Amino acid sequence: MAEVFKLGDLVWAKMKGFSPWPGRVSNPSKDLKKPANAKKSAVQCIFFFGTNNYAWIEESNIKPYHEYKDTLIKSNKSGAFKDAVEAIEDFIAKGEVFEDGLDPDSLFDRLKEDSIIVEKKTPKIKLRKETPKTRRSDSSGGEGRRSAKKQRRESSTSNSNRDTLESVSPSLNHSSSPRKSASTLLDRPANIARPVTPPLDVETLSQTLKEKNILPSTLKFGFLGLGIMGSGIVKNLINSGHSVIVWNRTQEKCTDFVKAGAEQGLTPSDVVLAADITFSCVADPQAAKDMVFGNCGVLMEISPDKGYVEMTGIDAETSQDIAEAINAKGGRYLEAQVQGSKTQAQEGTLVILAAGDRSLFDECQSCFEAMGKNSFYLGEVGNASKMNLVLQLMAGVTLAGLAESMALADRAGLQQKDVLEVLELTSLACPAVLDKGKAIIEGGFPTQLPLQHMQKDLRLSLGMSDQLEQPLPLAAAANEVYKHAKRLGYGEHDASAVYIRARF
Template sequence: MSEEFKLGDLVWAKMKGFPPWPGRVSNPSKEIKKPAAKKGPTFCVFFFGSNNYAWIEKANIQSYHQHKDTLISSSKTGQFKSAVEAIEDFIAKGEVFEDGPDPDSLFDRLKEETNTDVVAKSPKPTKPRKETPKAKRSESSLGSRPAKKRRESTASNSNISSTSPALNHVSPVPPPRKSTSTLLNRPANITRPVTPLLDVETMSQTLKDKNILPSNLKFGFLGLGIMGSGIVKNLINSGHHVVVWNRTEDKCTDFVKAGAESVLTPSDVVASADITFSCVANPQAAKDMIFGNCGVLTEITSEKGYVEMTGIDAETSQDIGEAINAKGGRFLEAQVQGSKVQAEEGTLVLLAAGDRTLFDDCQTCFEAMGKNSFYFGDIGNASKMNLVLQLVAGVTIAGLAEGMALADRIGLQQKDVLEVLELTSLACPAILDKGRAILDCDFQPQLPLQHMQKDLRLTLGMSDQLEQNLPLTAAANEVYKHAKRLGYADYDASAIYMGAKF
């Protein structure tokens, strides 16, 4: 004869893929909706140990006290034993029987006591919550194996979220450890940062002080991103004749108002200009400018010069240089050291290599862009120099982020750390600026995090070819990648702090 269960009854509830689990018939919360697909009567069950809920069919529920001696040995896992201890503790505190004290008040009190370190709705499930009922695992996989080995589950198990759409429940899995509870506070739904509008027509005081006599040549520029916008602004305001192109055409509007020309394709820029600069996102984008549809190569002649300012590796730079030279054109790589502020102020440092005559023809442009320019000879040398400098910068920022995260974790005031740091030999604009950004959680992009991670990746690739160990760079690269996965790719490199903290 089947039993009838009522609110507050202690039960054994069986879910597919799990042993019978101690629970309590409970009122479902608003977010736990009753599934329509269940056959026959169902009850909402609270699972001890995991503090989760599920709708269970009546046929899969048995009285806890009646079947305790039989089912208490159905599993020997630590999670199961913790669940049994939790329900026994519940009984010991409240003496929960049909004629005993009000079960709901006792249950609510226990839940409040045992749930202090568990966030009810986390933005991202913790490792234990990947054990969903849909995963068909044997009882041995829930046995007494080490915790790390339990991660070796089926592919379907790893892709199922903590709430199964088919069963509309949360699986009876163990609660997260206290040491990882802070991970549940990680930010979610990171939105793309809004880049402030650039005042293109206003000349900076730095540029005024340079008093540049512009070249009579016509210059093209491909890419009006964070760096490109500031560079073109200074070219225009220093009196150079500039033709611009950008993948999203509306970005060209303000530059046209300031005196630039705008054309439809990269090949149109090369056709209109004597020397064309390119500053895009990554090596692949740089190659697309050259070899893509309506690309640069279609208009390169012996009278044209091409300057690559994108942060790329030496091999990519050499490939581009060979393609330009094959068409009779001149090629120069001009890597940039600096960020958004330096680009807008005209205080970048430029690292050039390639055609020396092209380097000389670009001098008035380089004066407008930066405070100094260096020539390193053969194509590829400037890219190598830039990656070495980016390695130092990337590892330094990562170290700062980890230090600030540790200070916060151990209860120190981050502003005190920064104040002391400012008085030491470590004080420099890069560390102090990134430290303030971390302190204020203001990660408006100066140098995007994804670009820094890209440079570290290229550096590791370069070192791998030479079998040069870069353990610190490799470790820092992983933290940047983690921050990217959290959604901070488009934010400033200082947002690596979020990867270090969470």
């Protein structure tokens, strides 16, 4: 007998191309339309824990959460899956009420507003100044006869009051002596607001792009994702004369690119339909899969005359899964991982690591010239992802080491600018280390490469090491440091914000 699900039920739901995932039967978000060919009783809208995505799932692919919990938890060991299970278990333990109809961004904004209201209602602690009592003196010198125990107690009270006073005005300036920060149990600073990202000047050509003198391809190119890397890449595609159609989850981000000459697609499938070759550059492996297998996704319009290029930082297994799906419909697939940051993306000086269909690599050459200073073809699908993770592991461990070194210098009473000045004269000097060192000293951590992306790459590197049984003790330790910094609220700051965890 078929299961009957109602609004609010906790379930396991399976999308094509994914393992069963913990979710909840929900009302659809405002932008999620029911598939035109779906029968009313045949599908349910599912909110997926961990990813905070919604999707229409056929009831045959939905199972009750508690009944299948023990079996399905054992079947998936990925970090994202464990986070999703933890999220649904927290939901159950706290007896939370999820407000259906709110998309994840609106829900987050509401939670943020609630936290601000709570903070305003919290009474401030006022320090009461103690008036010392007049002591009775005696001929034996009563003041001098106070017990050592009492002196220690008064000294401890004095230190406590001084710490409380210092906590009223937390500081992150790097002085020679350690200072108390926010009035919390863990002696850590108040969260530093992420610096406002200046708007990207889409229509102005960079000097680097002018010097390249690129002959643009006559093909039409789609681009999915206008995030911190994607926006810089698309800017250079447009300004080098390529015909581009763009899509982004937040449609407002497309406006400036449309003004500069791009077209806009309403869905990823619309972009694929209109373009000869479509690039994708989104947040992580899960988002990359959603782009391909999700509602109105890439796979709906892939055909033998279409090419798909995955630029998202992903693992080899995810890339191979996407390649199989694209190839099964006759399309061509290329993974093109990028080495570089926001600045290199905007200047067109990235390094592109590609693998997969060689003919597609050749057809994308004019695009790769606009994006970067060099491109490499590494053979079969998966090789580029592996190469990228190897390089990201080096970068992540190096940055964690830099953060700890700068924290040690500060604690030892050394001036951090002096450390960087000396470092610049040694064989350790390189642009990446010097740039991150300056970001640590300035303390604002403007985002070049988000900390959460660096931690994601370290996690994927560790996953690859598990499969190959290659020990990575330094990477494992660095990953924990980044995870903690992310937990403290620095995931969207630059990766150099790992310094906060190293110092505090």
